[in-house]
Amino acid sequence: MMLNKKVKEIMTTGVITTTPDIDVVYAFEKLMEHKISSLPVVENDELLGIITATDVGHNLILDKYELGTIVEEIMVKSVVTISPEDTLETAIDIMKNSVSSSGILNQLPVVENGKLVGIISDGDIIQEIF
Numbered sequence: 001m002m003l004n005k006k007v008k009e010i011m012t013t014g015v016i017t018t019t020p021d022i023d024v025v026y027a028f029e030k031l032m033e034h035k036i037s038s039l040p041v042v043e044n045d046e047l048l049g050i051i052t053a054t055d056v057g058h059n060l061i062l063d064k065y066e067l068g069t070i071v072e073e074i075m076v077k078s079v080v081t082i083s084p085e086d087t088l089e090t091a092i093d094i095m096k097n098s099v100s101s102s103g104i105l106n107q108l109p110v111v112e113n114g115k116l117v118g119i120i121s122d123g124d125i126i127q128e129i130f
Contacts, residue, residue: 002128003087004088005087005088006088007085007086007087007118008110008117008118011110011118011120011124012119012120012121013117016030016034017041017042017116018042018051019042019043020041020043020070020075022070023068024069024070024071024073025060025065027051027056028053028057028060031056037052037053037106037107038050038051038052038053039051041072041075042116045116046114046116047109047114047115048072048077049071049077051075055074055076059074079109080094082094082111083111084110084118088129091125092125095122106121106123107119107122
């Protein structure tokens with residue numbers, strides 16, 4: 001069954017990331033340029049947090065950030081992650097039962113031994129199942 005497939009079999013590797021010291025406006029431009037909805041925040045491949053296009057976009061529009069605000073100041077630090085050895089069924093359960101600040105959780109950073117090794121999205125799972 002497709003739901004028993006491992007996360008590592010369909011996850012995206014070579015994840016586009018940012019570092020905690022980057023300006024929020026630059027990070028938002030990176031999100032828009034690559035047409036992605038989230039940006040894991042890493043240092044030495046270690047996942048420190050995550051920012052989403054929805055959170056950053058809304059706050060930029062509402063002028064909630066001062067000039068020079070950096071990613072570290074706004075990132076979500078308690079990131080919901082998954083292991084590459086977990087199944088797609090586990091990924092679905094985690095997404096279904098977790099809520100992010102912008103609503104439904106639709107992407108999970110894949111972490112192994114504290115290091116970011118990939119990312120899996122609800123779109124990846126849907127594409128695999130159907």
